Amino acid sequence: MKMALRACLRTKPGLTALLSQLSCSGHAAARRAPALVAQRSSSSTSQKIKVDFDQSSGVAVMHMQSPPVNSLSLEFLTDVCIALEKLEMDKSCRGLVVTSSQPKVFSAGLDILDMYGKSPEHCAEFWKAVQEMWLKFYGSNMITIAAVNGSSPAGGCLLSMTCDYRIMADNPRYSIGLNETKLGIVAPFWFKDTMVNTVGHRATEMALQLGLLYSPAEALKIGLVDQLVHEDQVLTTATETMTKWLAIPGILNISYTCHFFHLWCCNLVCTICSCVCQVIAAKKIHLSQDF
Numbered sequence: 001m002k003m004a005l006r007a008c009l010r011t012k013p014g015l016t017a018l019l020s021q022l023s024c025s026g027h028a029a030a031r032r033a034p035a036l037v038a039q040r041s042s043s044s045t046s047q048k049i050k051v052d053f054d055q056s057s058g059v060a061v062m063h064m065q066s067p068p069v070n071s072l073s074l075e076f077l078t079d080v081c082i083a084l085e086k087l088e089m090d091k092s093c094r095g096l097v098v099t100s101s102q103p104k105v106f107s108a109g110l111d112i113l114d115m116y117g118k119s120p121e122h123c124a125e126f127w128k129a130v131q132e133m134w135l136k137f138y139g140s141n142m143i144t145i146a147a148v149n150g151s152s153p154a155g156g157c158l159l160s161m162t163c164d165y166r167i168m169a170d171n172p173r174y175s176i177g178l179n180e181t182k183l184g185i186v187a188p189f190w191f192k193d194t195m196v197n198t199v200g201h202r203a204t205e206m207a208l209q210l211g212l213l214y215s216p217a218e219a220l221k222i223g224l225v226d227q228l229v230h231e232d233q234v235l236t237t238a239t240e241t242m243t244k245w246l247a248i249p250g251i252l253n254i255s256y257t258c259h260f261f262h263l264w265c266c267n268l269v270c271t272i273c274s275c276v277c278q279v280i281a282a283k284k285i286h287l288s289q290d291f
């Protein structure tokens, strides 16, 4: 799916416009102008994000450092998007590893305090920022690897699934998954679609219906993560793995992208049809209650 988005961003101007509307991509850029990285190795830091870019390898490492648990607040999401925009604009940056500076946690998912009891305007901005993060990672021209060095529930799991490859710390205390159901909420359909693209239909059905959080070993078994390594090795393994991915010529990447793009379009059409059916059904129920 990520590759599909990448392809359409490259080749379909119409869809680019559609996606940029969906993602409201101007929102992050409007706050702070992106700057190109000029040095051989550089480090740029916002309060919540630190990016180390090694120009000789073309690989950047994004450290999420929003204590205590990297919960995805509007402010944090905006910082992530700005950092991504800057890297995306620097054509010498070909790979991105995303990891956490917080002990034991990759990301606790959406910031619950930023979701409830807020104004409609804040909620709209918040959800746009969530979508923007999702689209920016999925549609990135860079190879992206999630170095999951701690627990990663809900939106944290989503973030890792938008990457091309996931390496998780092999510590049974950590867990990963879309656990929204356990919180009494329904995961948005694009969370579901992202998981279907990662682990397949049946595994997603089980995961979402039961709100399952998986241990690293279970996550590896269903393909939610691609590799487990010792806690101390997560980041180094990610950068080593990146070298392999970057050795593949970009043109092959684009070819696969076209296959995935076809699947993604079919999925989108189905989703739109299903939304229309739901609206019609809801109207019918509403009418039958009136009379």
Ligand SMILES: CC/C=C\C/C=C\C/C=C\C=C\CC(=O)SCCNC(=O)CCNC(=O)[C@H](O)C(C)(C)COP(=O)(O)OP(=O)(O)OC[C@H]1O[C@@H](n2cnc3c(N)ncnc32)[C@H](O)[C@@H]1OP(=O)(O)O
Binding pocket: 068, 069, 071, 104, 105, 107, 108, 109, 110, 111, 112, 113, 127, 151, 153, 154, 155, 156, 179, 180, 183, 185, 186, 187, 188
């Ligand atoms: C267009 C779309 C429109 C509509 C969509 C409609 C509906 C969609 C609805 C929802 C989708 C939601 C997706 C989400 O991501 S919801 C968030 C789910 N997250 C969780 O369930 C994680 C909860 N947290 C944990 O499990 C743990 O905290 C942990 C495993 C991440 C870490 O455990 P620790 O033991 O190390 O730390 P704690 O003591 O538990 O926590 C420390 C500290 O952090 C606060 N905190 C934890 N998680 C969050 C969070 N997600 N948001 C905000 N704050 C969080 C926790 O309260 C503690 O704070 P205090 O120290 O007590 O102040």
